[in-house]
Amino acid sequence: METDFLLIGQGIAGTALAYRLKQAGKSIKIFDRPDQNQSSRVAAGLFNPVTGRKMVKTWNADSLFPEIIPFYRELETVTRQKFLRVQPIYRPFLSIEEQNEWMGHSADPEFSQYLETIHQQSQSPFIHDPYGGVLLKNCGWLDINPLLDGMQQYFKEDLILDYLNPSDFEENGGFWEVKGIRAKALIFCNGLGAMDSGFFDFLPFAPVKGEILEIKQEFSPNFIINRGVFRVHLGGGIHRVGSTYTWHDLDQGPTDRAKNELTERLSGLIKLPIEEYQSQKVGIRPATKDRKPFLGKHPSKQDVYIFDGFGAKGVSLVPYYSKVMATFLLGSNSLPKEVDIARYFNYI
Structure with missing residues (x-):
């Protein structure tokens, strides 16, 4: 053959x-x-044009993001499956200075294709966002x-x-x-x-362990919430929460340390308690030394x-x-x- x-x-x-x-x-x-x-x-399957603690535009975003939705839509057509979830991402501001900075970004053509709305006030009594936040477009998640x-x-x-x-x-x-x-x-x-x-x-792979939780929790908005941790609604009040990044314990399965870390980060984002832990999953990402x-x-x-x-x-x-x-x-x-x-x- x-x-x-x-x-x-x-x-x-x-x-x-x-x-x-x-x-x-x-x-x-x-x-x-x-x-x-x-x-x-x-x-986790997220595609997010603005990442990191400093909320910067992801590397090479202007080349990457025009390809994402059309490509996965094409694969949906050939497979007759639905797995692409185009959904805005809401990122709360951590300070009034950050809010002001993003008000400036709203007039910047470098960012305009990714910005849906700049909110100067809290968007929900269930979210820790006293300074408001930015709602991003051309993003979402993939059910892999x-x-x-x-x-x-x-x-x-x-x-x-x-x-x-x-x-x-x-x-x-x-x-x-x-x-x-x-x-x-x-x-x-x-x-x-x-x-x-x-x-x-000879290639410098740098494996990274990541853990995610699936939890049951009230409050299921029509957007992904992402700041320090992401929270994606999967349906039926079940949310995916992640993710950890560690270069240690690569051979170890799910850890209490990761569960506690994600739970703590989520509590800093959502004001509601977790009703139930559904699952905890582990993956080793094939990352590289220079990313x-x-x-x-x-x-x-x-x-x-x-x-x-x-x-x-x-x-x-x-x-x-x-x-x-x-x-x-x-x-x-x-x-x-x-x-x-x-x-x-x-x-x-």
Whole structure:
């Protein structure tokens, strides 16, 4: 069996790139672990143009955000599933100075496409927002499990659920032979698994553990609340709350420390008690040392590529960069220097 591209990993990254290549008329095969991609499936799924404690515009937002909604809408069409939740995000101000700063942003074309409303007063007796807040648009969240399940059905026989080891990759006569498949090119999209592939161990992955809660709590507005912690209404009074970031205890499951941290942060945002804890989930994000993804071609191996390292912002980054990567693989452009793995070749 011969194919143009063999992708390893059907998380968000592998799904998007495989779809782009298939739409371009290329033959593809995907290997994914039978226990599925836990990093993608546990991810919170937010896409948010303004992030961090200082509420700054997310890196490369003006390129990323025009691609997000159209791309996932297209995947909804091909899968006949609904998983994209376009929803405003409300971010309370922490001071009158911050309120004034954002009043200034409202007249700045750099921010105008992401600003719905600047509120100078509290928007709810249930929110800690004495200085008001900013309501952001062109944002929301992605229900990742139905996306990945729907795309499994879309790929059909092109998706192979099986484990791979470094010894399974054999270079032979201009092809890569992997368990009976002859591929012209390999693309690793398997998160932290790429570190153990035998090809990309030189790249500085920086795994980050994240934990999220699902809780029952009153007050279900039609917007996401995000400041220090995010709170997304899933329906029926159930909310997703997250997320922690830690570089320690990566092999440990859900922790009381994370549960307590998220609970405390939520209490600083919402004035209502938690009625019930529904679940606590853990994922290890394939983040990178410089917080930029890994795209590019192996420096010495023939036709071996990587599309990986999207960390906590995969939902936002992947639509745009899957287009960039697909165009590169089809020979039509070079990669942006800030994401090209060539930035690390001097360290090999």
